[in-house]
Amino acid sequence: MADKIKTPRTKEMEFGGFLGASALIFLLPGTVLYLLLTCNTSDASLLRLPGPLPSLESLWNPFALVVLLGWVALQALLYMLPMGKIAEGITLRDNTRLKYKINAFQAFLVTTIIAGVAVVLQLPLSYVYDHFLQFAVASALLSLALSIFLYMKSLTAPESALAPGGNSGNPVYDFFIGHELNPRIGSFDLKYFCELRPGLIGWCLINLCFLMKEIELRGSPSLSMILVCGFQALYVTDALWHEEAILTTMDIVHDGFGFMLAFGDLCWVPFTYSLQAYFLVSHPQELSTVVAVVIIFIDALGYIIFRGSNSQKNAFRRNPSDPSVAGLETIPTATGKRLLVSGWWGLVRHPNYLGDLIMALAWSLPCGVSHILPYFYVIYFTGLLIHREARDEHQCLKKYGLAWQEYCRRVPYRIFPYIY
Incomplete structure (x- = not known):
C-alpha cells in the first residue's frame, strides 16, 4: 500500500532552484574555510583576503579524519544504547508514524563525563585548536560522502518515502535539499541522529578544547571565554533536554536529508557556531x-x-x-x-x-x-x-x-x- 502512495513533484524550488543549490554546494564549505582562515590572521578582518592560499598539508590531516569518525561512532553508539524513551513522530503520507529514541541528553551527560576525565588526565585537548582547519576540512568531506550516500539510497526508496520539498526531478537540487524524507538503516534514523548529536554536542566539546587552549597559553580562562562557553552550553543543553520538540520542526517534517542538512549538521554548526570561542583564543578581550x-x-x-x-x-x-x-x-x-x-x-x-x-x-x-x-x-x-x-x-x-x-x-x- 505504501509503495502506491506517491509524493507529488516539487513545483516550488527554494534557494534559487538548480542554480542556487549548485552555488551553495560550493559556497557553504568555502565560507567555513574563509572564516577560519580569517580568524587566524592578526587583524581578523573579513574585508581582507587572509594571505596566500593554504597548502595541502595545512588542510589535510588523516588523523583528524580518524578522530572525527571516532567521535561520530561514539555518538552513534550512545544513540543505540537502551536508555531514554521512545516517541512517535507526526503521521506520514502512508498514515504510519516513525518511532524515535529520545536519549540525546543522556548521551550528552556521558560525553560530558568522558570530557571531564580527559581534562583530569590532562589529555591534549588543545590539539583540536591547533588543527581546527584540518578538522573542518575532514568534516566537510565526511558531509559530502554522507550526502552522496543519501542521494544514492534515495533512488531506491519507495515513492511514499520521498521528501515533499526534494522531489523536483533535478538531481542537483534534490541532492542539495534531500530526496528522501527520513532515510534509515534499519531503525537507525540518519537525519534525526545528525540533527542534534555529532554537531551540537561536538560544538560544546570544541568550545571546551578552546578553553583548554586558552588556559595553556595564559594560565587561566578569560571571563569572555567563560561567558561564551557558558551561554552556548546552556543553549545546547536546552536543545538536548527538549529533544522531542524537534519532531515537529520543518527539518524533520518537510525537508529531506541531503547536502543542506548533512553539511549544516556536521560541519557548519560545530565549525561556525564555535567561532566566538575560536576568535578569543588568538584575540583575547578584557x-x-x-x-x-x-x-x-x-x-x-x-x-x-x-x-x-x-x-x-x-x-x-x-x-x-x-x-x-x-x-x-x-x-x-x-x-x-x-x-x-x-x-x-x-x-x-x-x-x-x-x-x-x-x-x-x-x-x-x-x-x-x-x-x-x-x-x-x-x-x-x-x-x-x-x-x-x-x-x-x-x-x-x-x-x-x-x-x-x-x-x-x-x-x-x-x-x-x-x-x-
Whole structure:
C-alpha cells in the first residue's frame, strides 16, 4: 500500500532552484574555510583576503579524519544504547508514524563525563585548536560522502518515502535539499541522529578544547571565554533536554536529508557556531564586571523569550486544556487545529526566533566591538531565520488558509516587535 502512495513533484524550488543549490554546494564549505582562515590572521578582518592560499598539508590531516569518525561512532553508539524513551513522530503520507529514541541528553551527560576525565588526565585537548582547519576540512568531506550516500539510497526508496520539498526531478537540487524524507538503516534514523548529536554536542566539546587552549597559553580562562562557553552550553543543553520538540520542526517534517542538512549538521554548526570561542583564543578581550553583568542580562532575556515561547507552543500542542495555556486566546482553523493568538505568540509570529537572535547577540558581545568576525553568527542567523520565517509563513498559509490570514492581521509583526 505504501509503495502506491506517491509524493507529488516539487513545483516550488527554494534557494534559487538548480542554480542556487549548485552555488551553495560550493559556497557553504568555502565560507567555513574563509572564516577560519580569517580568524587566524592578526587583524581578523573579513574585508581582507587572509594571505596566500593554504597548502595541502595545512588542510589535510588523516588523523583528524580518524578522530572525527571516532567521535561520530561514539555518538552513534550512545544513540543505540537502551536508555531514554521512545516517541512517535507526526503521521506520514502512508498514515504510519516513525518511532524515535529520545536519549540525546543522556548521551550528552556521558560525553560530558568522558570530557571531564580527559581534562583530569590532562589529555591534549588543545590539539583540536591547533588543527581546527584540518578538522573542518575532514568534516566537510565526511558531509559530502554522507550526502552522496543519501542521494544514492534515495533512488531506491519507495515513492511514499520521498521528501515533499526534494522531489523536483533535478538531481542537483534534490541532492542539495534531500530526496528522501527520513532515510534509515534499519531503525537507525540518519537525519534525526545528525540533527542534534555529532554537531551540537561536538560544538560544546570544541568550545571546551578552546578553553583548554586558552588556559595553556595564559594560565587561566578569560571571563569572555567563560561567558561564551557558558551561554552556548546552556543553549545546547536546552536543545538536548527538549529533544522531542524537534519532531515537529520543518527539518524533520518537510525537508529531506541531503547536502543542506548533512553539511549544516556536521560541519557548519560545530565549525561556525564555535567561532566566538575560536576568535578569543588568538584575540583575547578584557571584560569589566559591569559589562559582563549586562551581557548576562541580555542572554537571560533572550533565553526567557526563547524557552517561554517554545514551552508555551509545545504545551498547547500536547494538551490545549493544560492550565498553563487553557486561558490563551486562539483562532480555529479548517484543519481542526487552533492557532495561538495571545501569550508569547500574540507578541510576534515567531517569538522563539526573537529569543534566539537576542541570545546570539549575547554570545558575540564578549568578543568586543572592534571586529565584525565574531558577529558573523548574528548576521548569518538573522538572515537564516528571516528566510525560515518566510518558509514557515508559506507553509502555514497553504495549511491554514483564511485562519492564517486572520492570525497575521491580529499579529502583524513577524520577528521584531514594531520593526518587522
